[in-house]
Amino acid sequence: MAHTTLFEQKFRDPFVTAKGETRGSVDWRGLKTLWLNTGTLCNIKCRNCYIKSSPSNDDLVYLSISDVEPYLDEIDALGEGSKEIGITGGEPFMCPDILKIMEAVLSRGHTLLLLTNAMRPMMRPRIQQGLLDLKTRFGDRITLRVSMDAHDEATHDAERGAGAYAIAMEGLGWLAEYGFDVAIAGRQALTENEAEARAGYGAMIARLGLAIDPADTRQLVLFPEMIEGDDPPEITTACWGILNVDPADMMCASQRMVVKRKGAGKATVTACTLLAYDTEFELGETLAEATRDPVQLNHAWCASFCVLGGGSCSA
Template identity: 55%
Template sequence: MAYGAPTPAKFQHPDVTADGKPRARAPFVRLKTLWANTGTLCNIECAHCYIESSPRNDRLAYLSAQELRPYLDEAKRLGAHEIGFTGGEPFMNPDMPAMLCDALAAGFRALVLTNAMRPMMRPRVQAALAALRVEYGERLVLRVSLDHYAADRHDAERGPGAFEEAMRGLSWLAERGFAIAAAGRTLWGESEEETRAGYRRLFAERQIPIDADDPSALVLFPEMDERAEVPEISEACWDILGRRPDSVMCASSRMIVKRRGAPAPSVLACTLIPYSPAFELGRTLAESLISVPLNHPHCARFCVLGGAGCSG
């Protein structure tokens, strides 16, 4: 490169990194989890929300049960075993109970990512959830977002009083025998041991039956600040990092979204990159079963370097 020439921008070309190396790709292996984004509207606005959910953001519109049903049929044919629901806050969507019922009745495990606050605690939703738990038991799993075990840190992300409101929802689920999990964050720079110890104390004090030492029961997500510097992932990185291309989410999952104003839902490669056209793979699951270039900072920060995934 000539002296004084600008450094090429990262995460631009789908096949080549900024320094000219072949970009890593995630091959499609098989569909394990189909995610349904129920819409980006949320009852709260978090300080660090990767999808920018809020009471005003409806860039992803409410998905309807009628729109989801063909994808459930297609996912069944492809051998998927889990349907994940994310948002926004899924229980803001009026069709959420119907979508859960359809997924469970079709034989899938259903995983709902929720803040367990007021939308989930509405009497209509409570009654629907209770009925589904009785009929389908542990195939219905609710993962509650609990950013930190300390109320002040959780509330710094989600607003005053959010911690206690979430704990009331979590306690309601626990007391009624739901299969539950929790999702924390690594925003505060603690060691994993310190973080899990803090949650362990909290769950013991509140009588919440979640094993804080089980990574699938208490998921700790790495942060995804797009302003922070992160390396691109080239093909050579798999061996350097000791990772496999089929270990990242887009090798085994897809997400359905309904864009505001769109005539129909579309299929995305990933739950984490909902707005980029480059990660839109078609209208059907069959069209989406292709390899995906890891051409976004979240690919590097969350999936490859962070070793994280959204599924249960």
């Protein structure tokens, strides 16, 4: 008779760990950031994309302005004023309604954090003109966070394809030339410490003339690696005290993400930006439904990225 290993038993039960301990969970503490995932289609296919974006993956389809507006209405109804709205993908600048969505967010008084690879989709004339128009009208409330897999060309291109680094440098140069508020989201190589990574990205930033302080963790965000199939410990209720970590600091305490699955009639809300495919973390069709119950930390990335890695996608 075959027996399952402890590894195979982990992250199965939403409420109990493989060792029989009470699984950690996170209560809702109020909205800080609403993420809009504009779809998993992307102009490139990265070797280690956590959401598996590519030129052919449309498992998450493009959001339309009509998908987004009901969630903005819900935020208005809260009566809590401006929020951070994050836009991610895929590559958001491939979404046909992206400029309409950005304008809708900004015209309601929210701040906007848009994640992009700063490559060809962003550099199309229609998008460039739209961005310049939005910057003129709402510039102090727009941040474009450009994702990088490395600060050196060889490592970056090994992940994203030959020539990707040079194209991204062109896009970053254009953003610098026109004075956009830019941040960089980079990966820290397993072979370097944080100081080395910040120094490497700092040299790249200086070459481009970007107004970014590489020591500022909001302007240069270094994400911990998320390795599919890794084996972090499960988070129990006791871990908060042992690790001296506050559950209120977890993404799912104050952030949610809107997605639209291929073939679905409506958009839905997930617990965070990382777990778009796991239906266990799909919480409802409205923000009200999606913030009603605690989120059970029943995924390896809850442990490795958020609790142990201290990662957060918001600003």
